[in-house]
Amino acid sequence: MDTPPTDQPHGSVERVSITPKAAELLETLKLTHGPLMFHQSGGCCDGSSPMCYPRGDFRVGQVDVYLGSVADTPFYISASQYAYWKHTHLTVDVVKGRGSGFSVEAPEGVRFLIRSRIFSDEEYAQLLAEGDPPRGEYLNT
Secondary structure, eight states: OOSOOSSOSSSSSOOEEEOHHHHHHHHHHHHHHOSEEEEEOOSSTTTTSOEEEETTSSOOOTTEEEEEEETTEEEEEEHHHHHHHTTEEEEEEEEESOOOTTSTTGGGTEEEEEEEEEOOHHHHHHHHHHOOOOBSOGGGO
């Protein structure tokens, strides 16, 4: 995946966003690591913290759901986590403290985390009408 999509996978309701502070960190990390991607799994390590990887270092599969891009960085979530969180808008933020050693921000003494809010009834109705977002690597589908 050379260039991330700049639009939402489909529809006009934004599923994921990023705070200015997290976007600033992401831009700094891109200078060192090149193009990046997020993956939200809910598995081991930091549990439900989003992991940030150099693009291509994490293999996106058909069980991964593409929610959109933040700061030109694709954001994926595992299908099992999507099933729990599909009714919420996710916001990538950053806080002090060490997260997982697997995520590229770990050496910086900060970690990405997710803040969420429930979609409004109108937003959720629109999302239901549009159907689920794409699975797998978005640019190749």
